[in-house]
Amino acid sequence: MTRAAVVGVGAVGGVVAAGLMSAGRVEVTACVRSPLGGLRVLRPDGSALEASVPEVTDPAEMSAVEWVVLATKAHQTAAAQPWLSRLCDAGTRVVVLQNGVEHRERVVPLAGAARVLPAVVEISAESRSRGHIRLFDQPRLTVPEDDDGADFAALCQGSGIEVTSTSDFVTAAWSKLCLNAANGAVTALTMQRMPVFANPRITQLGLALVEEARQVATASGARLPEDLADRVIARLRAMPPESGSSMLWDRLAGRELEYDARNGAVVRAGARLGIPTPYNEAVTALLEAVSASGNPS
Ligand SMILES: NC(=O)c1ccc[n+]([C@@H]2O[C@H](COP(=O)([O-])OP(=O)(O)OC[C@H]3O[C@@H](n4cnc5c(N)ncnc54)[C@H](OP(=O)(O)O)[C@@H]3O)[C@@H](O)[C@H]2O)c1
Known part of the structure; x- marks a missing residue:
């Protein structure tokens, strides 16, 4: 099974971690600073998605994975370096779910041999309390139209997250x-x-x-x-x-x-x-x- 780690399990990261877990094709780990005790995503239609995503609080317990989803706030990126150092090797792709236009500039220096894939995040969500997220709309991500973007779209199939690729x-x-x-x-x-x-x-x-x-x-x-x-x-x-x-x-x-x-x-x-x-x-x-x-x- 494909291994993925989510670093930054707040509003956006929580929606993605719960979605990937519910798709059932990905072994997901939530890399957190303190335990969440599970994820609960309240969807716009009032239904709830509950996901028991395995949680790890110590980077030393992790080894390299195929996919890292980085969803900290942009200014928290440097502090996530201990996670990236453990999770990344030459076979890893890091998807950066952050606002702005400097995804690669921020993350490439921290990702070692891994490849970095930027994403435009259209996930309107609020973290009500730790692990409890309210989702306001259909979650969407836009990635570059290349092999990594296509592979990420395939990873997200069945997760409830729409991934669109763009040549621009x-x-x-x-x-x-x-x-x-x-x-x-x-x-x-x-x-x-x-x-x-x-x-x-x-x-x-x-x-x-x-x-x-x-x-x-x-x-x-x-x-x-x-x-x-x-x-x-x-x-x-x-x-x-x-x-x-x-x-x-x-x-x-x-x-x-x-x-x-x-x-x-x-x-x-x-x-x-x-x-x-x-x-x-x-x-x-x-x-x-x-x-x-x-x-x-
Ligand atoms: N929320 C939205 O509706 C929305 C929409 C579009 C784009 N975005 C963008 O998406 C990105 C993520 O936003 P968000 O709203 O999901 O932020 P958030 O709810 O504040 O979540 C950030 C998470 O990162 C975790 N974190 C911070 N430093 C960490 C570290 N060193 N190691 C592990 N975890 C760490 C925080 O953990 P703690 O709980 O321990 O603090 C928190 O759970 C931002 O760039 C934002 O602008 C958000």
Whole structure:
């Protein structure tokens, strides 16, 4: 049986671990910092998926596996190195389920001889308590259209997770990052849910954040519509009033924020390409300060 290890068994990793386990064709291990005592995924239709995924808390107990699913927050990647060192060899593929566009830059230096497969994550899920996850929509992942992407799609068959491959992964990843440049930053900084985008000044700020990201994306080779910012902000304004963002939930809980892989990545790519990104620079500075304080009030 194929062996897979999930590192980062939170909202996204928990959905994937439970799905792979339920498919019954993969031997899954949850690599966790402290025991979860099983996984329970509450699906959008009200049904629940319970999965007793074997858990390991000490990297020394693990050896190399065929697949590693890495689903920590981006800023937690370096701390996962002890797991990757044990789990990876030349026959391993590491699928990175994280937001942003720098999956390979972040993970290749930590993955030894393993190959790294980036993924765009469209899994809207919230970790209610350890091992208890609420899933809001059909889980979807997008991977590059290559042999590793095809093998990962095959691995996920029967798991309930839709895996799509694309020949234009650059556009897929930047498209998601353009959305994230506005929603996470604004909701986390204001500590308000999506209706905050109804405020006209916030609308303007959101448009500016996305437009900067779009210009950087285009210069990076992504093919995005010129009116992307209008579309993104219209989409955010139409979301249900209770909608927020994972960065808002992290701020409310006093946790470190994943700003660097989002607005920070826009700033870095902009600097490399000679494109000014003053709005993203400003929110990166603010989010860095907020994240370091760890204080939601
Ligand atoms: N949630 C969503 O709806 C959503 C949607 C799209 C994209 N994403 C992206 O998906 C990625 C994962 O997000 P998430 O929402 O699933 O995050 P999350 O719920 O915070 O889960 C992260 C998990 O990583 C674990 N972890 C952190 N450091 C670790 C380490 N050194 N060793 C082992 N485990 C470690 C944490 O364990 P502890 O429990 O011990 O802290 C936690 O369970 C992020 O890049 C996020 O932006 C999320």
